[in-house]
Amino acid sequence: MRKVTSIATVLLLSVCGSALLSNSVVAAEKCEIDTRQSRAVGDSAAKKVQKSFKAYTEGNLDEAIAILLEANARNDFDKAYVDRMLGNFYAEKGQMKTAIKFLKTAVDADILGGTDHAATMRLYADLLLQEKKFKEAIPYYYKWMDFTCNSDAQMYRRIGIAHTELKEWNKVLQVADKGLSLSETPDKGLYQMKLTAYFNQKKYNEAVKVLETMVPLFQDDKRLWVQLAQFYLMTENYDKSLATYDLAYKNGFLETDSNITRLTQLLAQKGAPYKAATIFEKHMKSGLIAENEKSFSTLAGFYHNAKELKEAAYYYGKAAAVNNEGDLFLKQGRILSLDQKYLDAIPVLKKALDAGIDNPGEAQFELALSYLSLKKYKSAYQRALLAAKDEKTERSAKSYISYIKEKARIHNVTL
Secondary structure (H helix, E strand, O other), X not given: OHHHHHHHHHHHHHHOOOOOOOOOOOOOOOOHHHHOOOOOOOHHHHHHXXXXXXXXXXXXXXXHHHHHHOOOOOOHHHHHHHHHHHHHHHHHXXXXXXXXXXXXXXXXXXXXXXXXXXXXXHHHXXXXXXXXXXXXXXXXXXXXXXXXXXXXXXXXXXXXXXXXXXXXXXXXXXXXXXXXXXXXXXXXXXXXXXXXXXXXXXXXXXXXXXXXXXXXXXXXXXXXXXXXXXXHHHOOOXXXXXXXXXXXXXXXXXXXXXXXXXXXXXXXXXXXXXXXXXXXXXXXXXXXXXXXXXXXXXXXXXXXHOOOHHHHHHHHHHHHHHHOOHXXXXXXXXXXXXXXXXXXXXXXXXXXXXXXXXOHHHHHHHHHHHHHHOOOHHHHHHHHHHHOOOOOOHHHHHHHHXXXXXXXXXXXXXX
């Protein structure tokens, strides 16, 4: 009932002809909200107003509206007063279009007492904004500030919302700066408006400056840390992006798989692939990062760059197994061979051939090298011949064929 009590109190004081003063008036002489005196409605309308008000306080909103609609307003002031009440009631009822219609009449009459006129104008502007009538709302916020002699940061925020919706980015910036200059404490909403405006104007360096101001002011806002890191990326400031992502991670602010992935990619690019791998693996095992072909392959790449061949081969194998991907089996086989795990490499390379790859000669050549390392010259020779039939590996394979023949001759192996 808090809302009912508030509206009821204002209405009752108005009916009785009491004058209310603005709570937040900037020092100004002869401000109109103060000089315009409140008046009481005429006797004919007053009876309906009081009866309607009684029904309202008893919770009978529809009855209160019906009574007011029958009110006989004999002059402009009475009509504006009744329309103001109806606008408030319809707004409370949720019938905003009707509320706007009555409030507009009351506001445009420009005849109500100072406090009543200010409150009506404020509600009217707010409802216009709520109903997405942005162009119509803006001038009434300025009129409210002029009438009350109150340059209010919250009004500038509302005006900024309207300009944002209208995509009037330069006006958004002007209004946001004005609002911030009036704010007693940092206003995150106004800063966010500036950020949105700069982003939509593709002024990313200016957006970075806004975020660099916001992050220290609102240090617990996880989203701002991520945004700053992302904007550093957009402006190709990779060192600062990594530093920001890393600090956000240490503070527990990176909560999505995409943010963890960006952090690890930057770590890998900046010479820390092992750290990237351990962070990525940790969050994959926790379930934050899905275990799929892409994730396994990414993790394998990190370990590969870190020269952790055992882990790289393992995760390339996991990635390959998801969709029986030949190219990934080939990568696994190559790493096993590089790690001198020739017996393990051979079946993996055969899987690559069975799964299908664009250039089978690549797997055949790797098989030839593995068999050669195991001194299985006949098998090495056969695989080298097959590799020589592939344009991509023809030259390399042929250079090894004569070498394999010589090795076989020395060891008395018939090819």
